[in-house]
Amino acid sequence: MTLRFLLFAAAIVLGGWLIARLIRTLRFSLKSKVVLITGGSRGLGLVMARQICDAGGQVVLIARDAAELSRAKSDLAAHGGEVLTVPCDLLDPAQIKSAVQQAIERFSKIDIVINNAGIIQVGPLDHMQREDFEPTMLVHFWAPYHLIRQVVPDMRKHGGGRIVNISSIGGKIGVPHLAPYCASKFALTGFSDSIRAELARDNIYVTTVAPGMMRTGSHVNAQFKGKHDAEFAWFAVSSGMPLVSMKAERAARKILAACRRGQSSLTLTFAARAMIVGNAIVPNLTGSVMKLVNWFLPKPGDSHGDESESGWESKLRNGTPPWLTRLADRASERNNETPRQNAA
Secondary structure, three states: OHHHHHHHHHHHHHHHHHHHHHHHHHHOOOOOOEEEEEOOOOHHHHHHHHHHHHOOOEEEEEEOOHHHHHHHHHHHHHHOOOEEEEEOOOOOHHHHHHHHHHHHHHHOOOOEEEEOOOOOEEOOHHHOOHHHHHHHHHHHHHHHHHHHHHHHHHHHHOOOEEEEEEOOHHHOOOOOOOHHHHHHHHHHHHHHHHHHHHHHOOOEEEEEEEEOOEEOOHHHOOEEOOOHHHHHHHHHHHHHOOOOOEEHHHHHHHHHHHHHHOOOEEEEOHHHHHHHHHHHHOHHHHHHHHHHHHHHOOOOOOHHHHOOEEHHHHHHOOOOOHHHOHHHHHHHHHOOOOHHHHHO
8 A cells, every 4th residue: 555655656746747847848939039059150059059040039149250150140041030149259258248248238138048169179188288278167167157147147037047058978977088178077067067956946947968979060170189180080980970979950959958848957879878877887897998998099199299280180181081070071061160161
């Protein structure tokens, strides 16, 4: 009798939770919502902007490169929706404050903030200096911090909102040759998870997204140290592998659906979920696997490896067979990631 009662009570609680989640999703449409996206001029940010415009939303794109923003705005013209582009260096809190003010002056409110901007530095720890860690911390942690501090009062005034922080599997599990990236993404994950409960009482729902590999095309804009071509090769190939990486359009749909639901967290790709579960259950085994992975990654190079090069520079040297990166390269062309597009 007691067991039946407990099962019945559990079913009632679960059913109530599912119904509440469904109602929250249906009530929160993207239509007419004002969505501010950092790093929205290319890659995943641009893909999400397209889908938001298709749904009748209004987008504010924040990025540093004015040429990229101009191309993104032209791209979005075919998708409807009103678009505001704001050149902004996320390393500067004053520019973040100004960007938020411009968005509110234009649209009177901000319903959703998506902290998507990111920089990727790939290479052995031997070649990484403090100067490599500082920009990633500024972009991945401090920029979301300053942006959230700016928008929360406005969201409270309008009765709530959504905040989506795009972290990474590298914000859950340390990955070799990605130390600056992982350190900063761990900081973002911790911050995002910790503010969730506090802001929920104001009807502001925070979603922490931990994607695995995605085919956004960003491999050509990543920065590489050490043996540049070899580092680019493993990263670019991983970014485009069909069974390991996820298409950017599918990832964007899942992220926006989680945003609408006010979902607490979202992990993308089966491989990423498996790694997180494995790390939680058998962390020592996961650590051993990462050590094994590191054995197959390129060894440190000479003093030239201390210099940072973009993936595009390595690609132009034709060091990697094109067929290995074909899917990732197509994403670069499609999502405004290719430097030659911005030079045109």
